[in-house]
Amino acid sequence: MSIIENHETVGTPFCSNPKLSARDVGVFYGDKQAIFDVSLDIGSNEVIALIGPSGCGKSTFLRSLNRMNDTIDICRVTGEILLDGENIYDPKVDVVPLRATVGMVFQKPNPFPKSIYDNISYGPRIHGLASSRVDLDEIVERSLQRAGLWTEVKDRLHSPGTGLSGGQQQRLCIARTIAVEPEVILMDEPCSALDPIATAKIEELIDELRENYTIAIVTHSMQQAARVSQRTAYFHLGQLIEVNNTDMVFTTPEHQLTEAYITGRFG
Amino acid sequence: MTYSTLLIAVLIALGGAYLLGRNRARTLSSQGIKMHSLATHYGALVALWTTLPPLLILLLWALLEPRVIDLILTAQLPDSIRAGGEAEIRLALSKVYNLANDSDLMGQQGLLGPVAEHLQALQARVTLLRGGVIMSLLLLGGALTWRRIQPDLRARSEVEGIVRILLFASSAIAVLTTLGILASVLFESILFFQKVPVTEFLFGTSWSPQVALRADQSGSSGSFGAVPLFTGTLLISAIAMAIAVPVGLMAAIYLSEYATPRVRQLAKPALEVLAGIPTVVYGFFAALTVAPVIRGLGESMGLEVSSESALAAGLVMGIMIIPFVSSLSDDVINAVPQSLRDGSYGLGATRSETIRQVVIPAALPGIVGAVMLAVSRAIGETMIVAMAAGLAANLTANPLDSVTTVTVQIVTLLVGDQEFDSPKTLAAFALGLVLFVVTLALNYVALKIVQKYREQYD
Numbered sequence: 001m002s003i004i005e006n007h008e009t010v011g012t013p014f015c016s017n018p019k020l021s022a023r024d025v026g027v028f029y030g031d032k033q034a035i036f037d038v039s040l041d042i043g044s045n046e047v048i049a050l051i052g053p054s055g056c057g058k059s060t061f062l063r064s065l066n067r068m069n070d071t072i073d074i075c076r077v078t079g080e081i082l083l084d085g086e087n088i089y090d091p092k093v094d095v096v097p098l099r100a101t102v103g104m105v106f107q108k109p110n111p112f113p114k115s116i117y118d119n120i121s122y123g124p125r126i127h128g129l130a131s132s133r134v135d136l137d138e139i140v141e142r143s144l145q146r147a148g149l150w151t152e153v154k155d156r157l158h159s160p161g162t163g164l165s166g167g168q169q170q171r172l173c174i175a176r177t178i179a180v181e182p183e184v185i186l187m188d189e190p191c192s193a194l195d196p197i198a199t200a201k202i203e204e205l206i207d208e209l210r211e212n213y214t215i216a217i218v219t220h221s222m223q224q225a226a227r228v229s230q231r232t233a234y235f236h237l238g239q240l241i242e243v244n245n246t247d248m249v250f251t252t253p254e255h256q257l258t259e260a261y262i263t264g265r266f267g
Numbered sequence: 268m269t270y271s272t273l274l275i276a277v278l279i280a281l282g283g284a285y286l287l288g289r290n291r292a293r294t295l296s297s298q299g300i301k302m303h304s305l306a307t308h309y310g311a312l313v314a315l316w317t318t319l320p321p322l323l324i325l326l327l328w329a330l331l332e333p334r335v336i337d338l339i340l341t342a343q344l345p346d347s348i349r350a351g352g353e354a355e356i357r358l359a360l361s362k363v364y365n366l367a368n369d370s371d372l373m374g375q376q377g378l379l380g381p382v383a384e385h386l387q388a389l390q391a392r393v394t395l396l397r398g399g400v401i402m403s404l405l406l407l408g409g410a411l412t413w414r415r416i417q418p419d420l421r422a423r424s425e426v427e428g429i430v431r432i433l434l435f436a437s438s439a440i441a442v443l444t445t446l447g448i449l450a451s452v453l454f455e456s457i458l459f460f461q462k463v464p465v466t467e468f469l470f471g472t473s474w475s476p477q478v479a480l481r482a483d484q485s486g487s488s489g490s491f492g493a494v495p496l497f498t499g500t501l502l503i504s505a506i507a508m509a510i511a512v513p514v515g516l517m518a519a520i521y522l523s524e525y526a527t528p529r530v531r532q533l534a535k536p537a538l539e540v541l542a543g544i545p546t547v548v549y550g551f552f553a554a555l556t557v558a559p560v561i562r563g564l565g566e567s568m569g570l571e572v573s574s575e576s577a578l579a580a581g582l583v584m585g586i587m588i589i590p591f592v593s594s595l596s597d598d599v600i601n602a603v604p605q606s607l608r609d610g611s612y613g614l615g616a617t618r619s620e621t622i623r624q625v626v627i628p629a630a631l632p633g634i635v636g637a638v639m640l641a642v643s644r645a646i647g648e649t650m651i652v653a654m655a656a657g658l659a660a661n662l663t664a665n666p667l668d669s670v671t672t673v674t675v676q677i678v679t680l681l682v683g684d685q686e687f688d689s690p691k692t693l694a695a696f697a698l699g700l701v702l703f704v705v706t707l708a709l710n711y712v713a714l715k716i717v718q719k720y721r722e723q724y725d
Contacts, residue, residue, distance in 0.1 A: 071612055073527070100615030110606040113629045122624065123614040173610065180614055 003036060003237050010254045011244035013233075015043040018082075019184060019214040020065060020102075025079035027060050027069065034060045037079070038240045040233060042184070047206060047215045049225035049246065052235035053261065058218045061235065062186050065216065066102035067095050083184075100127055103182035107189040109169035111161035111176075116153050119161040119172055120144065123180035139179055147175035148205050167198025174205065178213075185209065187217040191224065203228050222262055226250050234258045269394070273325060273401050280405045281318045287409070288313030291416050304423035312422045315429050317409040321401045328397055336389060343382050452703060455696035462690045463491045468697060470494060474660035474671075476680060476691045491694055493701070495660040499577070499670030503652055504645040506581025506666060507588055511645075512638055514585075515592025522593070523600040524622055535597070542590040550654030553583035558655055565667055573669040575657035581666065584651050591641045599633025600626060632716050639713030643706040649674035673698050 014021075018041035027035035035057045042048050050058040060069070067088060069075040080087045088098055100123070111119050120140045121130075130136040140157070144150040149171045153164070161172050170190060177185055187206070191199040206215060206228045219225050225232050225246065232249040234242045234257070242255040253259040289310030296302045302309075340363060341349070341356055348359045359379060366383035367390070416422075460468070471492020518538060522531050558579035565572035603626050611621040627634070657669035658679060680695040687693075 066613070068609065068613060071609070096615045096617055098615070099613060104609075104613035106606060106609060106613070108606055110604070110610040112607060112610065112625050122611075123616075126614070126616050126620050126624075176610075176614065 003239055007036075007239050007241075009039065009240045009243060011242045011248075012231075013040045013240065013243040015041045015046075015231075017044045018042060019044045019084065020216075021080075021082040022061075022065075023080040023082070025061070025064060025077065025081060027057070027064055028076040028078070029072070030074045034238050035064070036238045040240060040243060042214060042216055043231075044214055045210055045212075046231060047210050047217060047229045049229035049232045050216060050218045050235060051220075051222060051225050051232060051261070052241075054220075055237075056235040057238040058233075058235045059188050062188055062216060062218050063104075065184070065186055066099050066104055068099075068104060070095060100180045101182055102184040102186060103177035103180060105170070105173050105177055105185065105187045105190050108193050109166055109173055111164070111169050111172050113160065113162055115158045116144075116161045116164070116172060117157040119176050120179045123176060127180055129180065143175040143179040146178050146209070147171045148201065148208075149175055165198070167194050167201060170194060170198070170202060171205065174202070174209075178209075182213065184214045184216070187215065189218050189220060192220060199224070222250065234261065236261070270325070270329065273321075273398065276402065277318050277321055277325075277405065280321075280409065281314050284317035284409045284413075285310040285314040287413060288416060291413060292422075295416070295418065300418050302418050303421050308422040308426050309416050309420070311426045312420075312429075313409060313412045313416070315426065316412040317405055319429070320408050321404040324404060325397075325401060328400075332393060332397075336386070336393070339389065340382060340386060343385060344379075449703065452696050452700050455693055456700045458688070459690060459693035459697045462693070463697075467491060468493050468694075472662050474676070476676070476694055489690060491690065491697075493673070493698065495662040496671060496673045496676055496698065497701075498662055498664070499656070499660070500646055500672040500674075502577050502664060502666065502670055503581045503584065503656060503672060504642060506578060507584035507645045507648075508638070508642060510582060510585025511588035511592050511641055515589045515641075516596055516634065518589065518593040519596035519600055520622060520627075523597050524618065524626065535594070538590050538593055541587065542594075544587070546587065546648065546650035547654070549583050549587050550650045553579050553651050553655035557583055561667075570667060572667045573657070575655060575669040576667050577656055577670045578666040580652045580656035583655065584645055584648055587648070587651065588641045588645055591644060592637055595637035595640065596630070596634050599630045599637065602633070603629045632719055636713040636717035639709050639716070643709040643713070646709075647674065647702060647706055649678060653678055673702050677702075 020042040022038055022040045025035060025038045026033060038061060050062060052058050063069050064077050065081060065088075067077075069077060077089060081089060083098070083102065086093070088102075112122060114122070117140055120143050121136050124130045124136060124139050130139055141150060141154075144153065149168060152168060153172075161169065164172060170193075174185075174190075191202050194202065203224060206217065209215060217225075217228065229246045231243060232246045233240055234249065234253075234255070236257050242249065242253065242258045244254065248254075249258060250262055253262060287310075289306045292302055292304075292306040292309035296306065337360060340360060344356065344359055348355055363379050363383050363386055366379060367386040468491050471490065472494045473490045473492045474495050475490050477489055522535055522538075526534060554575070558574060558576060561576055561579050561582075562572045562574055607625055607629060608621055611625045616624070652672045653675045656671060656675065658671050658675065659669050660671050660676070661668055663670060677695045677698050680691060680698075685692045
């Protein structure tokens, strides 16, 4: 299979109240192009799921939304990504506040080798969000509560974060991201290393977080996409094939590639 | 046959036996017989059984032959010599060997002539016997194993069993050598502590190991308080670590976090070249270049600087140790998972915040391990301090003074004429024991820390 010539994304890639808008985004690793002309809006307070077969560029696209790709030397991004109307790839933009506004949760839980408390307070400390110890305590408690972890860890805040179970570690990482008060949270297959019960908890959490945050989640599980998201974007070989309401994508997909993928003919 | 011819014969037998064994197995399996193992396993089995027993016998032979011959010859020495005791017998025996092996001397037959002639005959017979035994072992082992090649012979398991024993023997050699060294140092140290009390050695503050060798010699009675040596070692090691740890660590951080792959590719080996410079070169660099510069600088500031200062030796040793710290730290920093860095960047941390607060704490146990190994290297370092730090056992904390170290004193104690039962010589073993124990303890602690670190991420 190769990329489709003169492809236009089908469905409804744009929306009326976009938080993030990608316009003609291309991503290159050296000479190799990984993403082709993707244009997509991510609306305020919605959960959008990015699905597609392995290597289709969905993670690469996600990482370009808060310039995490900058840490890879050979990676180059073209086009525009607007956060509240401002291009985040503008040379004047500083990535530090950008990444605080657009937080990220990774595939494998990656707590720092510090205590639970220090894991959460790390972000607020480096951004100077707390003026006193009391403030910091409050941020830690609030973040852990929002991530649904507070009751489980409140008696051992100073034991190492690496000692938690996988699911708890991932919720710790979500709490850590919430602690810097982002507006958008990017999640790169956040449940792929977790068991079904821990996965269910994270999915529940995502649904609650939607009230306050805009969330983009990459997932390999179509059931998960169906459970947590309002819109679903289907990527194929670096192209955005189809974007539609999640119900529609899974019941009446417009594009034949989407249909082939969700009915399990490849992927 | 001489040992070298025998060894060559064994090597040839090794190849031959392998081919014979393999071919027999192949022939069998080409006749449609299902063999238990691959043909190469049968070849290896025949080769092992052909060569290992003769090699083992040869080794034992080489160890035992001189002793047995000595015993036989001693019995034949004239009574007058045997009555003279151990030393006289040894002297006579070495004369016998000289007579027997040098045709020019054979003419001067004296008292020992008949013994020497007997030795010649004995040597000829022994050589013949040795050749015969080894060759027949080769043939016997090869033939017996070759005949054992049958479809149900479990050649693979047998070969693997033998290889396992060989591997065990190799590791046992390393361990036994360490134990042997430790035992000899310990034994001599005990002799030393019979002459000098342990408490005086460990807590005495005066070091002056000169003792009179002969009764008519004027010399001090010797005092063996090793504290000045310990403090000298500590002072120089501390100076060295004060240079090596910050510089090495920062070099490691630059190389692993900031340098482009190109720079890293060039800079890392270049830094490791420092570790390849012979320490004697560092030694004269310290003594002839650094020490005079420090002396000049110090004097221009009105300080009194000894021409052989602890500072010069410590500085140069610190430079020598930089690659130890940087190379090991670089490895552990690289072993910190990228996901931790991503997590930190994802929260909006800058590169330096990430390094200071996430990467270094995660790598800290490994870095501590690297530093510990560097410390034990600094304590054991000899050549630089021998050339640049001086010999005066001063009890001082002033880096501009000249001090001496444990290693330097070991060298000076063992250079030149000495008696092996004088406390002066034996003191070297006691110092060696202290050095051994300290570096062993440091290495042990370092390894434990590194292990603990590994458990966290693997």
